[in-house]
Amino acid sequence: MNKNKLIKLGSKTAKNGFKNEKDICSKFENWKKDSEAILWLTIMGYSVDRILDIKAIIISREKTDVQVQINIEMIEAISRENLQVKLVSTNSGFNQIDKRWVDKYSELWSIPNDIQTLLKYFTGQLKPRIDNSRDNRRMFLDEFHKKEQQLIIDFFSSNKPLIINDILRGRGPMAAEWILVAQKIATDARWILQPMNIAINHFSSGNVEISPRGSLKIGRITVQRKGGDRSL
Secondary structure (H helix, E strand, C coil): CCHHHHHHHCEEEECCCCCCHHHHHHHHHCCCCCHHHHHHHHHCCCCHHHEEEEEEEECCCCCCCEEEEEEECCCCCCEEEEEEEEEECCCCCCCCCCCCCHHHHHHHHCCCHHHHHHHHHHHCCCCCCCCCCCECCECCHHHCCHHHHHHHHHHHHHCHHHHHHHHHCCCCCCCCCEEEEEECCCCCEEEEEEEHHHHHHHHHCCCEEECCCCCEEECCEEECCCCCCCCC
C-alpha cells in the first residue's frame, strides 16, 4: 500500500468512540466483529483472513501503550505491533508526549552543563535570576540573554532527529512503531493510525526556535514547563 493510500485509509470516524486504552485492546481482541480493528490491521499490512487470534495488552511506563500480539496462519512466531495511543478530549487536540526531569533528558542526550542550567531556570528547578521575570517561579526562554537563547537553539537543532525520535518512538524493545490518535468521546470519535516514521517526519517539519510566548519549538513540537511541577 503506497503512502497516499495509507494516509487516506488511516483517518476515519468511529461510531462507538473510545474512552481509554482498554477500549483499544478490546477492539483488537474483538477484531472479527469490529470494523475499526479490521481497518487498523489492514493499515498495518495484515490480511485479516489469515489471522487466527489476537491478544492486546496495555504497557505501562513505555512509549508503547498497547502491544498487539497477532497469531497468523502458517507462521510459527507471533507478530507483535507496538502502538502509542493518544486520546484527546478537546478540539484543539494538544497532548503531552513526554515528561521528564531535566537531569533525565541530560542523560539521554548529553546536554552540556550550561544548557542544563538554563533549562532548570525555564522549568523552575532554579528560581529566576532576574528581578522582573513574567513568572516569579521560573524564567521564560526569551528572558535569557541572546547568546544563551542561541546556545539552546543550536543544541536542539544539532540533536533534533535524536530528540524527536526519543520523545515519540522511544528506544529498545518497547519502542512504538505506530501511533493511534483518537478522540476520547463516547460516539462519532475521529481517529488516525499512522506508522511512527510518518508521525516523526510530520512533527520534525520546521526549525528550532523560541516561540512568542518564550517556550521552545522543535519543529511542530512545543517544549513547555509541565504545569504543577518543574519538569519538561
